[in-house]
Amino acid sequence: MTMNRRNFLAAAAASMAAAPAFAQSGATNWPNQPIRMIVPFAPGGASDFTARLIQPGLSEFLKQNVVVENRGGAAGNLGMDAAARAAPDGYTVFLGNVGTLAINPSMFKDLTVKPERDFQPVSLVVTTPGLFIAHPSFPPNNVKEFIDYVKKQPPGAINFASPGSGSLNRLEMENFAREAGLQMTHIPYKGGAGPAVTDVLAGHVPTMFVTISSAIQHVRSGRLKAYGITTFERSPQLPDVPTMSEQGFNKKGSSSWQGLCVPAKTPRPIVEKLHAGIQHALSDATVRKRLEDGGVYPMNSKSSEEFATFMKEETERWGEIIRLTGAQPD
Template sequence: MKELRAWLMLVLALLPALAFGQASYPNRPIRMVVPFAPGGASDFVARILSPKLSELLGQQIVVDNRPGASGNIGMELAAKAPADGYTIYLGNIGTIAINPAIFPNLTLNPTKDFIPISLVADVPSILVANPSVPANSVAEFVALAKSKPGELNFGSPGSSTLNRLEMEHFMKLANLKIVHIPYKGGAGPAVIGLLGGETQVMFVTLSSAISFIQAGKLKALGISTAKRIDALPQVPTMAEAGYPEMVSSSWQGVFVPAGTPRPIVEKLHAALLATLDTPEIKQRFAGGGVNVVTSKTPEDFISFVGAETTRWGKVAKESGATID
């Protein structure tokens, strides 16, 4: 009885300190883990988001790029961090919804090891080619690939990325045989490979390719949106090209390690929504081909993640995609 009384007194003594700790959050810098190298959509979103989010939270958000293993290295690092709100994770459709279906030995379960906070961005995909490729439309590229089965190759930011699955799905629909060349570190290295002629074609997030398209360094063949976009009005949609099944996009969202206290989750959610509602952020995102999207509540994002994991797990299985 004495031991129980002593334990209860200790708990009661600690409660004010715990409450104060959460109420004063954050009182030091916060690390935002980005599981890809600079140059891709995730890094683009993080670099634009972090200054305004820092301003609203009153503490610096430090972007920490941790690329490797199709995003698994950064994801595992974030999942194992203390659940105190000082490590947040910028996950995307690939790391959260696709990796579990591609990597049989993944040591974590994203839907259990993270608490989703909110969606923050939605990035369309675009089919681009090196200027040396003798094709200026989806139809011309399909004809070229069919005339050279197994001779062309396509790059991707990694084996388990949405861009890889998009190409696998496209090849299945068009009955094409194109060799996959995966790159490590995200879209940046893959785009560099395409620019240098190491690969001929790839699906890539619009934010990673739009400046090269506008400069004439890459050819845009088709975009994955439901309708043409204002930034590239001359580029037809994949649906216009005869592939309505190819409407897709890469979402980005903020997560924290499982076990993070609810008050911290709610504070981060409110700060993210306020950040994303500013005209400056909307304008800068739009300039890079990124759409602002948010989750009304963390629970809405949880439901979204569950549905996306089911959807893309099925696509990965049907495509036969494996780790290269």
């Protein structure tokens, strides 16, 4: 099905251009029409935020309009599927994240897209640390107290929230619980981090892991407390919050990252030009500041190979954690 459609599109495009080898010749004058950037989540979320911020810089560098297209649904799988099926001509690019590109392949057994097979990685774009938060009235004040407190309760008595069954934040908590030998009950939410954070703010669920951008203002105002940050280094925005690895957990560090991919078989010159475009977009001081203010760190890969290796490592690592914790949705 995928191949048929791709062949058909390529054939249609070739006949229209009346050029026998469209894919090769297309690379030299690329881009001569607007490029669509598929974001597999609804507007207003973290992926959309990044896409909109890099869009002007990328358009400027490529001298061509980049149009953000939100194709949300099914944990990002619908948008990823649409991107994977697009013609590999550089006019469709995909802003994937740790969820779609590295977690979903292990999480959803019947996923038709295989990111490693169907995408050509271009560059990492941003990384966002996760924050281990709790309601201020929850007794423990640090990770050590947290572990002692949960161990004193009956198994599964303490609840934790997450933005969804297959989310990074859920896996971060499951992995922490596994490392610390805790048993807790998972309360999944839907519709992004918002509803889950709201219930932790209100104290209906005591704790969760969440991307820093969704909780930073509440930690600053004292409506939430933070036990730790998931990245290897502390965040300049919250310098007092220790890392999880300092406290002996999540040694490798983890983060919610986003990166740009194109359909596999996209010509090499296009991949390189896009890679340079991301570098250009992230070099803008205003863009960097806006991203960093939101707790999101601009982080482009040195080369597309570096990003490919990173994607591979992340896919293996989360696949392993899903196996170890048994965090399958079904």
